[in-house]
Each structure stands twice: as C-alpha cells, then as structure tokens.
Amino acid sequence: DEPEIVAVARETIELAYLVAVQHLAPRPRAVLILRDVLGWPAKDVAEFLGDSVNSVNSALQRARAGLRERLPAERQDWSGGEQDAGTRDLVRRFTDATVATDIPALAALLRDDVRCSMPPTPGLYVGRDAVVNDWIESGFEGMKGLRAVLTSVNRQPAVAFYLWRKREGAYLPLTIDVLRVVGGTITEIVTFHDDRFPRLGLPERLPADGTE
Template sequence: MGADARLEVQGVGDVGEMDEPAFSGLAERHRRELHVHCYRMLGSFEDAEDAVQETFLRAWRRRETFEGRSTFRAWLYRIATNACLDLLAKVRPEPATGGEVLWLQPYPDRLLDEPTAGDADEPETVAVAWETIELAYVVAVQHLAPRPRAVLVLRDVLGWPAKDVAEALGDSVNSVNSALQRARAGMREHLPAERQDWSGGADAGTRDLVRRFTDASVATDIDAIAAMLRDDVRTSMPPTPGLLVGRDAVVADWTESGFPDLRGLRAVPTSVNRQAAIAFYLWQEKEGAYLPLTIDVLRIADGKIAEIITFHADQFPRLGLPERLPADGTE
C-alpha cells in the first residue's frame, strides 16, 4: 500500500498535519479528473481551471476538516462541486436557454486520455471515456439550474448514493431525489432524441464520413457537404450567438457568409470531447503559411452529420494543434 493510500485509511490526523508540498502532491494526483468534473458542471475549460485552483486552495485551508469518513478523493470532489456552484452563482446564475451555450469550450481528447488516480472500474474513470463528456451532454447539462445540475453529475455520472450527495450539498435526501428527477427530465428535453443510438467512436462509416466532409470543406463544395447533413442538422459557433437548425438554414447561412469563396484551406484531423473534429487553416500570403481558422466538432447520427459546433482559432493551442502549416502542408 502506497503512502497516499495509507493516508486515506488513516484519515484526518495525517492530512491535518501534512506540510503544503506533501498535501499538494496528494491533491495533484486528482487534478485531471477534478478538472473534467468541473468542466461538466461549467461547460468551460477555462472556468474549470479556475474551479480546480479554488478547490485546491479550499482543501488546503480546510485540511483539518477531513475526517476520514470518505476517501480523500471523494472529499476533493465535494469541495470541487461546491466551488463550481459558488462560481456559477457569481458569473452565471441563470442556466443556458434556447439550445445555445455561448461559454462552451472544447475539451481535448489528449487530456482525457491521461490516467486518473482512480481505479479503472470506478464510475468517474469509465465515464470520462464515454458519453458524459460529449458536447451534446455538456450542452444539455448547462440548461439545468445549478443545484439540480450538481445532483445529476454526482448521482448519474459519479454514481454517488443520494445520502452522500445530500451531505456534500448540505441538503436532505428527499431534496436530492427531487432535484434528480427534475434534472433527468431536463436532460431528456435537451438531449438529442436519437442519443442512445449514436456514438463518438471512430467506426469505419464514421471515419469515411469525416474524411468526405473534410475533403468537401477544403474544396468549399457546399453541395457535397449538404448531402452529408441531416435534415434537422444544428450548427453553432460559441461564443458568437446564433443557433441554426435545419439543412436549408445552414446552407443558406454558409452561402451568405461567403464560404464558397473561401479558398486556400488546409485541414488537420483531431478529436475533442470524444468526437471527431477538423481543424481548418487558411492560407495567409503575408505570412507565407496556413494559419489557424476554425475547428469543426461533428456529431454523427444515422450515418449523417447531425450537428457541427465550430470553435474559433483561439482554441488551437489548448488542443495541441500546430500554430501554422507551411506552404507544402507539412507540420
């Protein structure tokens, strides 16, 4: 048994007596999974970073309150959840409406692939790899009021018992159960109807569709792209307001915005939130290189593109994408 595992067994005395470097080392083992937890709650990568920093600060200041009745990891989750609720009360007291989440940011798969401190069969570790990190789920969560949102994530994603959630939030079990019912009803309202049937996995059909979409986009072939879209396709570009629904509306917007005249594109395949994504670069004569333009994240259902969420070039560094492509296309 490692020192940190013994610490969780021994309980409050060890944590309360630790110096700051030792305490920070123990807490840092949980940084990635706590960051993913806060990201689900907040929908923003940057806000999640702030929430995790606040979590570590609060944990250090309150280390004597760790009583050993739960694991150190669960104690950190409790603090992180309340840090998220406090942040929401300050910056976003009202949930998202109308299907848009203007503060939405992508989460790079390369960070999701980092090992966590939990065991492989713990709910959080399994959930990171699947649907609760996909953008459709994160967007739906943002439409819930903050407290039901916290209950949903703790109960349905982390698998906490109702009594543990009630204790973490300073609430009653009855109140938690009621909030969970409201949250689940809200999720059914905002999740795609076909959600149980689609997957972000890279099966052969998905890979072929992504390849064809990429080729048609580089060629600015709107007709070819339109043929790949579902009738009820949705597009958005956070933080820019505007949610378009329906193939005709989407194609009309692309045509009016001058997409067919956008020449000199290159594309780099990537993945975020366990979904296929394409980073586009535009040729800039003065720079003699292709520079970041946008990132399209695709949701695919029934062999068609059901949703495209486009993010701006400021997300490229976080996603580990090249800052430029030279004229010959090499990175």
C-alpha cells in the same frame, strides 16, 4: 432510483451534452452539475448556494427538462470508438467539400435534422436548410485558402481548419468541426474556436509549402 438520475449517470461526457448544458440558466446549470455530475446531496448543494432544498430540487427539475429538450433522441446509442471505413470516407468528403467551400456537396452529407452549434457563441441551428442558410449568410462560400488536419475529440471524428494569412505567410488556426455520424450521414456539427487547438496538440501553423 429515479429514471432521470439513472439516465444522467449513464451519460458520457459527450459534446452534445456540453452544448446542451451551456443553454441552461446559471443556477439550474450549477445545480445540475453539483447534483447529477458530482453527486452532492441536495442539502449540501442548498448550503453551498445559499438556497433552500426545495429551491435546489426545483432548479434540478428545470435543468433536466432543459437537457431533454436539447439532447438528440438517439444519444443512448452513441458508442464512439473506432471509425469504420464508411465514416472515414464521409469525413474525408466533408473535409474536401469544406476546403473547397462547396455548400451543395456539404449539404448532401447532412441528415435532414442535423444540428449545428458553435459554443460558447449562443445559437443552435436545427435542420439542413437552417444550417445551410447560416453558412450562406455568413459568407462561407467566399472563404478561400483553407487547409485541414484530421483529428478526433471525445472519440468523435473532427477536422481542424486553417486559413491562409498572407501577412504571416502561413496557414493559421481557424476552427475545429467535431462531427457526429449516424447511419452514414452527419447528424451534428459542433464548431470550436481556435483557442482549442493547443489543447488538442494541433500545429500552431501550417507552412505555405504544404508540409506540416
């Protein structure tokens, strides 16, 4: 009946939750998954990990505290589901601006406290300025030859980007941006590497003639 346990039990498998979990140390992460996700008793977890019950309980408290620091405050309002016209238009503008590598246009779509991460690569950028500076420093403005395919991940809008490869004569998978939209602005971008394309049933390549 502890409030923390109730809150975790109600948490859906959201991308932000997965991003938060990856920032936990290995043992607290393992304890959190065994206790709060799989529902194992503390005694069983302690036996499985070769540890004491007190140690397991302490690790669980640290893990829960770590999640509270990483998860956005409005997560209880997330509902997913069908996208409204405003969200579809926002995703379209995000897609167009990304393909054009237009950073000012992208920045205009972000909320002030936007969060950006690229698991499993370490690092979490919080705030529009931090995200935009990362894009500039990574040389995003100079990236040309992008194409995009709209998709969804965990009921959230997502955009799969392909990059033109002259040697192969085709657009090949690059990254997938999963967006969280709240109040008509983008509040979070989680970027995944090209190894996720097959799992989402995305094309292995896009031909040069523009057909898929």
